[in-house]
Amino acid sequence: MTDAALPSPAAARAPSEAAARRLKKRYAAERRFRFYGRAAIVVALAFLAVLLGRIVMQGYTTFASYDMSVPVHLDPARIDPADPTGANYNLMVTDAVMARLGLQDDEFGVTSSKVMALISNDLGFQLLDQVRDDPSLIGKTVTVTGPVRADAALYYKGEVHRDAPEGERKLTDQQLDWLDELKRQGLVTSGFNFDFLTRSDSTEPEQAGVWGAVVGSAMMLLVTALLSIPIGVLAAVYLEEFAPKTRWTDLIEVNINNLAAVPSIVYGLLGLAVFINWLAIPRSSPLVGGLVLALMSLPTVIIATRSALKAVPPSIREAALGVGASRTQTVFHHVLPLAMPGVMTGSILSLAHALGETAPLLMIGMVSFVPAPPESFTSAATVLPVQVFIWENASERAFHERTAAAILVLLVFMIVMNLAAILLRRRFERRW
Incomplete structure (x- = not known):
């Protein structure tokens, strides 16, 4: 019986050399991927720096x-x-x-x-x-x-x-x-321009301020929050925890996802037709603006709440049901409180997104000149995004620097809301 022929040294080295080449290519591809990712981040940060720098350079003089x-x-x-x-x-x-x-x-x-x-x-x-x-x-x-x-x-x-x-x-x-x-x-002295933060709009640039727009934005967001958050959370709880899985619920879920992608101006047309022309709610008021933005925010709140409910481990539900809790008690006493960080984060982010909307508000008449803060939810009002739009289209050169300053105020408003979402999430977050 003869022994099997051993492979030659060259044949033994061939597979290892091929594997080494493939490994080298994989490492090179990984290095390229990391480079592309870092380059994308650098480009994004550069665009952000240019944008913010341009706004700050144009608007900081307003505060003098x-x-x-x-x-x-x-x-x-x-x-x-x-x-x-x-x-x-x-x-x-x-x-x-x-x-x-x-x-x-x-x-x-x-x-x-x-x-x-x-x-x-x-x-x-x-x-x-x-x-x-x-x-x-x-x-x-x-x-x-x-x-x-x-x-x-x-x-x-x-x-x-x-x-x-x-x-x-x-x-x-x-x-x-x-x-x-x-x-x-x-006779002329310089100082900080507090009037820009304490006065409302004016036809004279030196007398124009953002206080009326800030109050209008706050009142409008209050209406939006009071409507969209409770309705959106309850709808999400029902769809996720109680609704049977049928064709109708599947159709509702698909439509909710589609509504989240509908252009915002469509909601403005809907608000104009339903709330103003049919229900006769006063045009350009915080109430009608809040109703329109509540419709726009509802899909986002529902989707975020359902995602937060899905993140709660099934063992929580099983444990509550095992000790005799009803389905409703399980959801509202255990599941929903544990999902609350995600619910609040999604709700606040949807409100921050609504705060920056302009197109639907233009459709309901909020482009009008309002020289004073609104006295009630049905009074005429303006909001920060619309104020930016009005000032940018003004012919006076001094209004353009106030446009950038109003954008800075709007950004501060949105940053505060996003920080609130982060803090609330960290405050109530639980790790499993």
């Missing part, structure tokens, strides 16, 4: 204010005590500023018109309010403080340059000289 303090003599010859509203207080402020600049008006009032273009109407309204509240001020000198005009503020912020051709800017060289002189005399 330049206020003018002017002592104004309330001439009795120009104010009727019986009807103080008939006086021209803006002209009084202008005359006081001209006196500080050593200017005399000409026959046609050209000089006073140029000076008035540097002063906000807010100072005149302050004088009117003071005289109306205390008529004894007539004949005295009152100091009022208010913002300079938006174009003058842009000059102080360095966004209007003196070396630019005079025809390409709204302010003449003479007006820029006056602004420099007012600042040299101490």
Whole structure:
């Protein structure tokens, strides 16, 4: 009997060399995959940095204010005590500023018109309010403080340059000289622009703020939360824990998933047809806005809640049923509390998504000019995304920096909501 022929050394090395080449290719493919993943992250972060940097660079100047303090003599010859509203207080402020600049008006009032273009109407309204509240001020000198005009503020912020051709800017060289002189005399001082956070919209950029939009957004989100969260959670509990698996429930589940992908403007059309035209709910109110956004948020809340319920181990249900708990007690006393972190996270994220929606709100009339915060849920209101849309389409250059500042406020609003979702999830999360 002869022994089997042993393979040659070359034949023995061949499989190992082929395996080594395949292993080398796999390692190279893995290194390429890691490189592509890191490159994708770097590109995404770069785009995010460019976006946020552009917004911050354009909007941070909004939070710097330049206020003018002017002592104004309330001439009795120009104010009727019986009807103080008939006086021209803006002209009084202008005359006081001209006196500080050593200017005399000409026959046609050209000089006073140029000076008035540097002063906000807010100072005149302050004088009117003071005289109306205390008529004894007539004949005295009152100091009022208010913002300079938006174009003058842009000059102080360095966004209007003196070396630019005079025809390409709204302010003449003479007006820029006056602004420099007012600042040299101490009549104009700079500080933080709290008015942007405490005032509502205005036709004058220097007087416009986001407070009305913030209040409108908060009221609208309250309506959205009160409707979408309870209804969405209960619907998800029924579909996941109680509903029999039939064609009808399968059809409902498919439609819920499809509704989550419907364009938001469709919900605006639905709200316009149902809530405004049929139910006659006031247009541009937090109530109708909250109803529309609740419809849009419901599919997301249902899907997130069902996912959270599925994540609860079956042993929890079996243990509760084993000690005699009913089906309802098992779900509401054990399963739902354990799924609450996922439920709250999904709900808050859906509300944050609703906060940034603009298209459905434009369809229900929230694009209108609203100069004051809403007094009730049926009052006219605006919201932060719509306020951004309105200001961006304004012709005044100063509104554009306020657009970026309003975006920053909106981002802070959304970041707070996302942080709340993270904190709630960590607070109630349980590891199995």
